[in-house]
């Protein structure tokens with residue numbers, strides 16, 4: 001490859017910016033009608049063509065060969081220079097990430113005072129990453145935007161328009177804003193396919209799908225990834241070549257993990273993950289691959305269509321659709337999304353990934369126990385144990401045994417004989433750590449606190465303290481004293497301040513869920529200790545609950561003994 005694909009195939013005309021045709025057409029019409037705005041704001045995710053569009057606009061405004069269709073010719077010296085991003089008298093590209101201050105803005109304003117080099121030219125300033133400009137820089141630029149010099153056009157490009165709104169709201173009324181679309185996998189596939197055909201390189205459909213998915217909405221990334229694959233060999237692009245080049249995990253590995261979950265083989269998690277770790281895989285990729293697979297499985301269970309799935313994977317998931325209830329898959333996806341922010345920052349990704357899989361594998365057991373606990377909490381809190389269940393077939397191992405201990409239910413709910421008839425595992429029953437606040441308060445201990453941390457966060461959020469809730473979400477329950485003092489660990493002063501300011505709302509939230517809460521103390525923790533919350537260890541939660549059960553109701557000890565044995569199995 002002499003020239004990177006992304007560069008070689010960068011559009012030279014509005015018509016080539018196919019995905020963003022809504023913007024391209026409007027801009028072309030503005031040129032045709034001589035109604036060019038003085039400032040544009042292009043918003044959109046990375047790789048969606050903001051800078052490319054800005055350059056095509058600059059080319060069209062300065063092309064030496066004016067064409068009747070108002071497209072740039074793409075071949076004259078002006079077009080070529082602008083297209084390549086090389087220095088040009090009339091087009092200046094500025095990266096706001098490194099020129100964000102007021103001096104840079106002043107410099108820019110002064111340069112803008114001098115008009116373009118020729119009568120038919122426009123001076124175009126393309127300011128990339130515009131959200132990085134400081135408030136002062138925007139204030140300096142505002143004057144130029146209010147009284148724009150003739151034939152000067154500013155094009156601001158940003159991935160985060162809301163930051164501009166925060167730093168310089170008045171700017172937004174001075175610019176014409178365009179929102180660029182995120183590029184869908186189908187568009188990426190189509191474009192990739194066109195480019196590779198032009199390059200006379202064949203590609204397997206599966207390989208095309210993998211590249212499109214990995215590009216995640218960025219056309220530039222898609223082409224760079226294709227470059228990466230091409231640099232590793234010659235001939236047609238196969239799925240296995242893409243996997244090798246991008247370090248992707250074979251989809252069969254994900255299917256194998258699904259089987260571990262479906263068959264509740266929690267003990268096998270460590271060997272499976274260890275084997276993947278031996279390949280040196282990236283756990284971030286593994287986590288998002290697992291999320292994609294669960295999502296696809298969910299769609300298939302629900303009877304929906306899954307675009308961009310290889311035939312092989314579609315078949316494998318189709319075979320397994322009876323093994324998963326949609327509610328279980330939803331819960332798993334929720335748990336996965338929940339740990340994602342911590343995951344990215346954690347130095348213990350393998351451990352987090354393993355614990356997550358163990359939780360998935362024990363999911364039914366946890367719910368079975370949850371059912372029993374609700375039974376123990378007394379009538380009125382069960383909410384119909386099998387209600388809303390969408391399971392098509394009982395899970396193969398744990399649930400039927402765990403969830404139907406008639407003696408336990410009978411002991412507590414003699415007045416409701418029907419309720420014990422078929423205490424199926426409720427597919428939409430909440431898992432332990434997202435259980436709604438129940439009427440009966442819980443005894444305060446660290447495990448239970450960790451497990452109900454999300455409830456505490458939600459309670460605080462519901463009380464109107466969004467900032468405090470967000471801070472709480474970043475914090476970790478650190479200790480619970482016998483006197484009822486709850487210590488919350490934080491890793492930054494900002495978090496500590498936020499929590500201190502919302503101390504009363506946190507205490508209120510804790511008291512609504514737990515009994516015996518005295519007060520809240522915020523403690524600084526070193527980075528890293530917060531990586532794994534106790535709530536992530538499913539076994540701890542279960543062990544703790546079983547211990548509580550024993551204490552609370554000795555009459556049921558025998559039943560729990562039996563249950564305990566099964567759990568340990």
Ligand SMILES: [Zn+2]
Nearest residue numbers: 063073076079
């Ligand atoms: Zn030209």
